[in-house]
Amino acid sequence: MxxxxxxxxxSAGPAVLPLPVLQEAQRDxxxxxxxxxxxxxxxxxxxxxxxxxxxxxxxIRALADIPAHYKILMLQGGATLQFSMVPMNLLGAGxxxxxxxxxxxxxxxxxxxxxxxxxNVAASTKADSYTRIPAQQELKLTAGAAYAHITTNNTIEGTxxxxxxxxxxxxxxxxxxxxxxxxxxxxxxxxxxxxxxxxNLGPSGVTLVxxxxxxxxxxxxxxxxxxxxxxxxxxNSLHNTPNTFGIYxxxxxxxxxxxxxxxxxxxxxxxxxxxxxxxxxxxxxxYRGTAQQDSRSVMNVTFRVATEELEKLFVKESTAxxxxxxxxxxAVGGMxxxxxxAFPEEGVDALVDFMRExxxxxx
Amino acid sequence: MxxxxxxxxxSAGPAVLPLPVLQEAQRDxxxxxxxxxxxxxxxxxxxxxxxxxxxxxxxIRALADIPAHYKILMLQGGATLQFSMVPMNLLGAGxxxxxxxxxxxxxxxxxxxxxxxxxNVAASTKADSYTRIPAQQELKLTAGAAYAHITTNNTIEGTxxxxxxxxxxxxxxxxxxxxxxxxxxxxxxxxxxxxxxxxNLGPSGVTLVxxxxxxxxxxxxxxxxxxxxxxxxxxNSLHNTPNTFGIYxxxxxxxxxxxxxxxxxxxxxxxxxxxxxxxxxxxxxxYRGTAQQDSRSVMNVTFRVATEELEKLFVKESTAxxxxxxxxxxAVGGMxxxxxxAFPEEGVDALVDFMRExxxxxx
Numbered sequence: 001m002x003x004x005x006x007x008x009x010x011s012a013g014p015a016v017l018p019l020p021v022l023q024e025a026q027r028d029x030x031x032x033x034x035x036x037x038x039x040x041x042x043x044x045x046x047x048x049x050x051x052x053x054x055x056x057x058x059x060i061r062a063l064a065d066i067p068a069h070y071k072i073l074m075l076q077g078g079a080t081l082q083f084s085m086v087p088m089n090l091l092g093a094g095x096x097x098x099x100x101x102x103x104x105x106x107x108x109x110x111x112x113x114x115x116x117x118x119x120n121v122a123a124s125t126k127a128d129s130y131t132r133i134p135a136q137q138e139l140k141l142t143a144g145a146a147y148a149h150i151t152t153n154n155t156i157e158g159t160x161x162x163x164x165x166x167x168x169x170x171x172x173x174x175x176x177x178x179x180x181x182x183x184x185x186x187x188x189x190x191x192x193x194x195x196x197x198x199x200n201l202g203p204s205g206v207t208l209v210x211x212x213x214x215x216x217x218x219x220x221x222x223x224x225x226x227x228x229x230x231x232x233x234x235x236n237s238l239h240n241t242p243n244t245f246g247i248y249x250x251x252x253x254x255x256x257x258x259x260x261x262x263x264x265x266x267x268x269x270x271x272x273x274x275x276x277x278x279x280x281x282x283x284x285x286x287y288r289g290t291a292q293q294d295s296r297s298v299m300n301v302t303f304r305v306a307t308e309e310l311e312k313l314f315v316k317e318s319t320a321x322x323x324x325x326x327x328x329x330x331a332v333g334g335m336x337x338x339x340x341x342a343f344p345e346e347g348v349d350a351l352v353d354f355m356r357e358x359x360x361x362x363x
Numbered sequence: 364m365x366x367x368x369x370x371x372x373x374s375a376g377p378a379v380l381p382l383p384v385l386q387e388a389q390r391d392x393x394x395x396x397x398x399x400x401x402x403x404x405x406x407x408x409x410x411x412x413x414x415x416x417x418x419x420x421x422x423i424r425a426l427a428d429i430p431a432h433y434k435i436l437m438l439q440g441g442a443t444l445q446f447s448m449v450p451m452n453l454l455g456a457g458x459x460x461x462x463x464x465x466x467x468x469x470x471x472x473x474x475x476x477x478x479x480x481x482x483n484v485a486a487s488t489k490a491d492s493y494t495r496i497p498a499q500q501e502l503k504l505t506a507g508a509a510y511a512h513i514t515t516n517n518t519i520e521g522t523x524x525x526x527x528x529x530x531x532x533x534x535x536x537x538x539x540x541x542x543x544x545x546x547x548x549x550x551x552x553x554x555x556x557x558x559x560x561x562x563n564l565g566p567s568g569v570t571l572v573x574x575x576x577x578x579x580x581x582x583x584x585x586x587x588x589x590x591x592x593x594x595x596x597x598x599n600s601l602h603n604t605p606n607t608f609g610i611y612x613x614x615x616x617x618x619x620x621x622x623x624x625x626x627x628x629x630x631x632x633x634x635x636x637x638x639x640x641x642x643x644x645x646x647x648x649x650y651r652g653t654a655q656q657d658s659r660s661v662m663n664v665t666f667r668v669a670t671e672e673l674e675k676l677f678v679k680e681s682t683a684x685x686x687x688x689x690x691x692x693x694a695v696g697g698m699x700x701x702x703x704x705a706f707p708e709e710g711v712d713a714l715v716d717f718m719r720e721x722x723x724x725x726x
Binding site: 017023111223224325 | 386
C-alpha cells in the first residue's frame with residue numbers, strides 16, 4: 001500500500017511539491033501511458049522525451065510571457081555551477097562585472113566570479129547583517145561592466161528585491177533560485193536568469209536558465225563543453241543526457257502553476273500566505289522578524305523569539321506538531337518558514353495557530 | 364489506475380531499471396514511510412537524506428569491495444562533465460595525459476582534455492572503425508604521464524576492454540558509464556572511475572565518481588568549486604544540493620544489484636544474456652556482428668544484416684513486436700541491443716526468437 005500521510009514541510013529546499021504533481025508521477029512511474037516504460041527509462045533522444053521537454057519549455061514561456069529572443073535551458077549542477085558558468089561565459093578578458101552582495105548566496109557567487117575575472121562589488125549590506133536590500137542610490141556601478149549580478153531573493157536572510165535595480169546598459173543577471181515564478185517577472189529587464197529548481201519549480205538536479213540570445217555570442221569555444229551556454233542552446237539542452245526525470249517533474253510543476261491562473265494569481269496567493277505570517281510576527285512583539293520591513297521576503301519568513309532556549313523549544317514543539325523544517329539557518333538563527341509556490345495555505349494557517357498557542361503558553 | 368503494461372526496452376541509455384526498484388519508488392513517491400514527505404521534498408541536510416546517501420555509498424563499497432582509501436562521490440553533469448573535470452583536477456601545468464581512443468566517447472573525452480592541457484593519444488583503433496580494443500603492445504605510453512584514460516565499454520561501437528591495460532605508474536582513469544558493476548572490477552587498479560548512472564546504475568542526472576584519496580591533493584583551490592573533486596569529497600557530495608531523487612533511485616538499484624548475489628553472479632547473468640545474442644548472430648551468417656570477436660561487448664550488442672533496407676524493416680517490425688530501441692547508432696548503423704544489468708533475460712529470449720523468425724521470413 002502506498003504511504004500517503006503527509007506533514008507540513010517548511011524546508012528551504014528541496015521543498016514541498018504540489019500534491020497533484022506527485023500523484024501523477026506516482027500513477028505513471030512504472031510506465032508512461034502508451035509508452036510502456038518509466039519516464040526514467042526512455043531515451044532522451046526519443047520523441048516522447050523531446051515532446052515532454054518542449055512542452056515544459058513552452059509552458060515556462062507562456063507562464064512568464066518570455067520573449068522569443070530568450071532561450072530556455074534545463075541544465076545540471078544547481079545555482080552553484082551557475083556561479084561559475086555565468087562569468088566563464090559572460091566575463092571576457094579585461095572586462096569586469098558588477099555584483100550586488102545581499103546575502104550568503106550573493107557572496108558565494110562573488111567568490112566564484114573572482115576566480116574567473118575582475119569583480120566589482122557595487123553594493124553590500126553585509127555590514128547590516130544582510131537584513132535589507134540596498135537602495136538604488138547606494139549602487140556604485142562600473143561603466144561598461146560585462147554584466148551586473150543580483151540575488152533576487154535571499155533564502156537564508158529572508159529578504160528580497162521588490163523590483164530589480166536599474167543597472168544601466170549592463171545585462172542584468174539574476175539568481176532567482178528561491179523566488180522564481182512566485183510572481184510576475186519582466187524577463188526583458190534581464191540578460192540571464194538562473195534558478196535551481198528545488199524550491200519553486202521541481203526537484204533538485206535541474207537548473208533553469210533563461211538567456212537572451214545575443215549574449216550567447218560571448219560563449220567561447222574553448223570552454224568546457226558542458227559549461228558552454230551556446231552549446232546547450234544550440235542543442236535544446238540535449239548536448240548530453242539531461243536529468244530526464246527532473247525535467248519531467250519540473251514540467252508537471254509548471255503545468256500546475258499555469259493551472260493556478262498565471263503569475264499574477266500566484267503572486268496574490270503568495271502575498272496572502274506571507275501576509276498572514278508577517279501579521280502574526282508583528283502582532284504583539286513576542287516574535288521579531290529579522291529582515292527590515294521593506295525588504296521582507298514573500299518566500300522565506302525569518303523570525304526569532306527572546307532567547308535561544310525558547311527558539312529550541314519552538315522548533316522542537318512545532319516539529320512534534322507536524323510542522324517540519326522551521327529551524328533557521330545557522331547564519332541567522334531563530335526560525336525560518338519557507339513558503340514557496342507549492343506550500344499550501346492551510347500549512348501557513350496551522351503555523352500561525354501554533355505560534356499563537358506557543359506565545360500563550362510561553363509568552 | 365497506475366499504468367503497468369511494459370515493453371522490452373533495449374535503449375542505450377537512459378535505459379531499463381529493475382522493476383522492484385520502480386515499484387518501491389512508486390509506492391513511496393507521495394511520502395517516505397515514517398517521514399511524511401516525498402523523497403523529492405526532503406532537505407539534503409536532513410538525517411533521512413544523509414542516511415539514504417550513506418547507505419547507497421556503503422552498498423556501492425560493499426558491492427565492488429572498494430578499498431577504504433577511495434572516496435565515492437555522487438555528482439551531476441554526466442560523463443561529459445567528467446571529460447573536463449578529470450583534466451582540470453588531475454592534469455597539472457606542464458604535465459601530459461595519455462588517452463586511449465577506442466570510440467566516439469573516448470574521442471569526446473580527448474577533445475575536452477585538449478582544452479585543458481597536453482594530451483598524448485597512446486593508441487587509437489579509429490582506423491579500424493573502432494571495431495576492436497588495442498593490444499597491450501600497441502600502447503605508446505608517456506613516461507611520467509599525469510594519468511592514463513580509457514573507456515572500458517564503448518556503447519556506440521559495441522566493444523569492451525576484457526581487462527584494463529597496464530599503464531605503468533600512471534593512475535588509470537576510466538569512463539565506465541556503460542559497464543559499471545556489470546561484473547567484477549578491481550578498483551585498486553584505478554586512480555579514478557566515473558560513470559553516468561543512466562545505463563547500469565539508475566536514472567540520468569547522477570554521476571558516480573570513485574577516486575583514490577591521494578589524487579585529491581591535485582585539485583587546485585582555484586578551480587570552480589563545483590568542479591573540484593576535493594570539495595565534493597570533503598563534503599560527502601553535499602557541498603551543494605545534489606540530485607536527491609536520482610541518488611535515491613541509484614541507491615535502490617545498487618541494493619537490488621547486491622540482492623542478485625554480488626558482481627560475480629551479475630557477471631554470470633550478463634554473460635549468459637550476451638552469449639545468447641552472439642550465438643544467434645553467429646548461427647548462420649544472416650546477421651553480422653560489427654565488433655571483432657575478442658572485443659565484443661557484453662552490454663551493447665551491435666549487428667547488421669545484408670542491406671540497409673532490411674535493417675529498417677528489422678527495426679520497424681521489432682518495434683511493432685514490443686522490442687523497443689534496437690536501431691543502431693548512426694555512426695555504426697544496423698542494430699544495437701543494449702542489455703544492461705537491469706535488462707531481463709526474457710527480453711533477450713524474445714529478441715532471439717524475433718531474430719530467428721525474421722531470418723526465416725526474410726533470409
